[in-house]
Amino acid sequence: MKTVRELLRDKRFIIGAAVFLIFAVLAILSFFSPHDPTEWHTVGRNLRPSLTHPLGTSFLGQDVFWRMTFAVRNSLILAILASAISRAIAVVVGLVAGYYGGIVDRLVMLVSDGFMVIPGFLLIVLLTLLAREFLNLVTIAVLLGVIGWAWSARLVRSQILSLREREFTFTAILSGTPARKLIFREYFPFILPLVFATFIAYMAYVIGIEITLTILGLTSPNMPTLGSMLHWALTYQALLSGYWWWYGTPIAVSVLLFVALYLTSVSISAYLDPRARLQRVGAG
């Protein structure tokens, strides 16, 4: 509770969290949508924004507003899943490498170094092509989760390395605390905030990657996400025809979402540790 009160003093956090809340509400609204997002011609085509269609309708005869609620929901689910998976791997790898050290540490760091040298986007494109037939929300999330742990694993590892040398570790070991208990009870509180800040940052990254992949035609455009919304608008030349409400909605929504996620992540890491801000800005 004290943490929340402390955070609410930060203007960046208030703005970020408020915008994020609005999107959460939008995502929940999708459950009450009168239209199926995958069906075409449920409403009239190319209608301007009006009272019945707050954000107009598209060339495909879909209500842009309701389609957007689905896009927000799916993009958020994808982002949360992918971030959760990658953070889980990062924590385990970082813990093992940092706590046990030695050969395990060397190996883990070698693999994560190798990961960092490979152009990330190239690897993602290759892997999505590899798994093209099985691509859906969950598999994309797994894929992005498996790729994105290297940097955070390093952060966790360095944190554990410093914790391991502290006084309380020696006290715990001397008094016979099992390693498992030491890690979960004593170390976790230290690394959780770090993980949480990078969690939000990775969410933004995942949403951006999804948009890029879908527009390049690498994922299925029938999955209602922010990327596929933009994809259809561009495919049907919404730009040339001047249907600004069609292409403008996903652009505006994603920009707002990114700014909100970014502000939240920055304010949390600023609250946690001024030095973490540095690492945050550098991480992709």
Added chain:
Amino acid sequence: MKFVTRYLVPRLIQYCLVVFVGLTVVFFVPRLMPSDPVLQTLYVITAQSGSINPEAAEEMANTMRGLYGLEAGLLEQYGLFWKRLFTGDFGPSFFMFPTPVTQLIGKHLLWTIGLLVTTTVLSWVIGNILGGLTAYFSRFRLLKVFDTLAMFIRPIPYYIMALVLIIAFGYLVPIFPIRGGFPIGVRIAFTWRTIWLILKHGFLPALSLTLLGSAVWHQMMRLVAQGVKDEDYVQYAKIASIKERIIFRRYVMRNAMLPQITGLTIALGEIFSGALIVEIVFSYPGIGHLLFRAILGGDYNLIMGIATISIVAIATGVLIIDLLYPLFDPRIRYR
């Protein structure tokens, strides 16, 4: 001597291992892809020449496998890849057979280097100067504008940024061309007109890269410079009433520059994989575009060629900077 055994040798071993791991991953991943380059080429041929009887098609596929060097087993191909790598030969491209990969890369690399070196260096300089200024002269309200701007620009993914610029300058106020590196039908020659056209075509991709890049550098620099500003020696310099301008330049900026130099080398190393997205969005004839086509066509040799250059460039860049660091920062000594 101690430096060599304690630091240099392990660092070099690590460098080799990292490059090895990176290249191995990039070798195997495309070969697991479902898109078979042979079938893909065959498909193009049959689509152009109407029907071909199955035996002829089979024979053609086998000939192509032989030509492409895909008959051998996976491990054998892998061995051959390393052998050829050391002679700088990546073999022929598959979908532009038999043009050698090195030639293709050479042709496209120039465009990418031209665009990305300019924008990377430009955004580095702009971002660092603005970041340093906003951090040090934080009492000026006007400079805060840059902070807010950077905060909004920075999280926007590249694709969206490019799209917004295309909408703004391609459709709403059509001043700049939105596709390609030069107009179709114009021969590249060293005349003022061609240079002008190339600059004009490069403007939007460059603008989008510079905007985003500057925002990132700006934020990093501001954080570093804020830390340096509170250091004792800066306070001391102030008390000694050294001119603010000199404190800013010689005391704050010089120190805050250090991590930024590391960042710049990494950024420059990444140029070799090209800005894939920027080149696709603007159809810029650079290495990223080439790479994307290679991936879609399953052109193993071309993918390997580009990935190898990129991986070696990044790893080498990081190695060089690690070794040269004492030059920039005399406080660091390798013991």
